[in-house]
Amino acid sequence: MPLKNKIPGIFIVLLVLSLWGEAFAAVDHIHFGSKNTPLEGLTITWQGNYSHCRIRWGYTTSYEQEKGAKIEGRIEFGDNKYYLFDYTFPALEPSKVIHYSFQEYNAIYDCWSYTSEWTRDYTFQTSADVKSERFTFIAGGDSRGENCWLQMEGWQTVAEALKNTNADFYLYMGDLVIQGGDKQMWNTWYEAGRNFLSQKLVYFSAGNHETYGDPELYNYINQFVLPENGNFTELYYSFEWGNAVFINLDTNYDPSKEKGQADIQEQNQWLKNQLIKYRGLGTKNYKEWVIVAFHKPLFTIDKHMGEMTGEKDCNTKPCYDFTRTWWIDLFDKYGVDVILNGHTHLYMRSAPILLKGTGPSGKDITFNDKGLPSTPVKKVKYGNKKGQGRLQVVTGGYGVHLLTEDKLKYKGQWYIAKDEQGNDIYRLDFHYCEFRVAGNVLDMTVKRIPDNKIIDQVTIKH
Numbered sequence: 001m002p003l004k005n006k007i008p009g010i011f012i013v014l015l016v017l018s019l020w021g022e023a024f025a026a027v028d029h030i031h032f033g034s035k036n037t038p039l040e041g042l043t044i045t046w047q048g049n050y051s052h053c054r055i056r057w058g059y060t061t062s063y064e065q066e067k068g069a070k071i072e073g074r075i076e077f078g079d080n081k082y083y084l085f086d087y088t089f090p091a092l093e094p095s096k097v098i099h100y101s102f103q104e105y106n107a108i109y110d111c112w113s114y115t116s117e118w119t120r121d122y123t124f125q126t127s128a129d130v131k132s133e134r135f136t137f138i139a140g141g142d143s144r145g146e147n148c149w150l151q152m153e154g155w156q157t158v159a160e161a162l163k164n165t166n167a168d169f170y171l172y173m174g175d176l177v178i179q180g181g182d183k184q185m186w187n188t189w190y191e192a193g194r195n196f197l198s199q200k201l202v203y204f205s206a207g208n209h210e211t212y213g214d215p216e217l218y219n220y221i222n223q224f225v226l227p228e229n230g231n232f233t234e235l236y237y238s239f240e241w242g243n244a245v246f247i248n249l250d251t252n253y254d255p256s257k258e259k260g261q262a263d264i265q266e267q268n269q270w271l272k273n274q275l276i277k278y279r280g281l282g283t284k285n286y287k288e289w290v291i292v293a294f295h296k297p298l299f300t301i302d303k304h305m306g307e308m309t310g311e312k313d314c315n316t317k318p319c320y321d322f323t324r325t326w327w328i329d330l331f332d333k334y335g336v337d338v339i340l341n342g343h344t345h346l347y348m349r350s351a352p353i354l355l356k357g358t359g360p361s362g363k364d365i366t367f368n369d370k371g372l373p374s375t376p377v378k379k380v381k382y383g384n385k386k387g388q389g390r391l392q393v394v395t396g397g398y399g400v401h402l403l404t405e406d407k408l409k410y411k412g413q414w415y416i417a418k419d420e421q422g423n424d425i426y427r428l429d430f431h432y433c434e435f436r437v438a439g440n441v442l443d444m445t446v447k448r449i450p451d452n453k454i455i456d457q458v459t460i461k462h
């Protein structure tokens with residue numbers, strides 16, 4: 001048959017396939033966030049093709065808690081092809097399995113009472129009681145692929161491993177995708193991480209890559225439900241758990257702009273107020289553990305060292321100084337226990353870091369014009385008491401291309417923890433950091449992916 005006679009047939013087949021796809025458009029991008037703790041404010045977010053959707057859920061597959069809440073979507077990525085939906089659960093029972101499913105609802109067909117079928121059953125494990133002083137959380141970051149958005153096999157391997165872990169919640173230190181403004185990259189990220197993201201609660205910090213193509217972090221904020229801080233931004237925030245407080249900070253400011261400088265100062269003031277609230281003299285809100293998470297590390301082993309110190313590139317860029325004059329000063333003063341970062345693509349543990357009074361002749365640590373700190377004259381232990389130092393963990397191994405030995409510019413620096421043979425403690429592996437808190441003891445076990453081999457372990461006891 002001549003081709004011209006085939007065209008109408010091909011057209012009809014394509015049209016039918018297209019309509020079929022619309023009629024059975026799948027709910028996708030399922031993930032969890034929270035405005036507050038894992039039990040109060042837990043919110044599920046998903047993407048659909050129609051403007052309305054229903055969700056049902058319960059502690060059994062009879063979905064006895066909610067039979068079909070109708071949710072109106074909001075437009076995603078500035079176009080009208082996809083909609084995002086949020087559903088915030090009422091206060092949840094601890095340590096239970098939730099069953100949930102969705103039904104897409106096409107308002108266009110409202111007069112015909114048309115709806116699609118309910119999706120398959122999904123499950124989510126609620127956390128332990130948030131007042132408990134025994135809990136587990138897992139930290140990690142940097143899943144973005146190589147130069148092509150299709151390459152997220154690493155993240156898929158990591159997400160499948162994380163799916164099989166059992167933590168009360170997860171902290172994710174940014175650089176999820178290469179370009180935060182690229183819808184296709186987000187699609188790939190959700191697709192590769194589907195089994196993890198649809199079952200676990202993650203608190204995110206934005207990485208620098210989330211700002212690429214999206215400098216105001218519109219897509220990031222639009223997708224993720226996170227606690228707010230009183231300034232109505234989710235870019236830095238805190239939440240409490242039992243005897244701990246978690247403080248997530250933002251490292252994406254542009255100090256060359258007036259707004260960037262103002263935002264930095266606003267965040268710094270907020271941070272100070274938080275530390276006073278939880279660790280200030282005589283506070284009623286005292287927390288045994290203060291854990292801070294943000295994307296760019298203050299101390300690291302590769303070329304990123306100095307980015308937060310303010311000296312690097314001072315000739316071409318305005319100086320800003322998180323390390324010396326802003327954050328670490330506060331972290332030391334108020335005894336922050338753990339600092340969690342990504343950005344450098346490996347696992348690295350810091351030595352106990354205390355800059356005050358540990359420098360030459362007992363003075364404070366100073367920094368050279370490359371942003372490198374001088375060597376302390378006295379060693380300190382991990383802890384939050386006066387004279388003790390911070391545990392800073394760089395955990396950038398969620399699937400991104402890992403660093404190679406030749407990229408580790410700052411090997412041997414004092415601020416990198418040493419093993420018994422005096423070797424730097426770092427690993428060029430995909431991994432996650434599992435923290436177990438039990439009263440006044442915090443244990444960190446770092447596990448390699450995919451074989452779960454323990455590659456580092458440290459315990460802090462107050």
Ligand SMILES: [Fe+2]
Nearest residue numbers: 175207208343
């Ligand atoms: Fe980064």
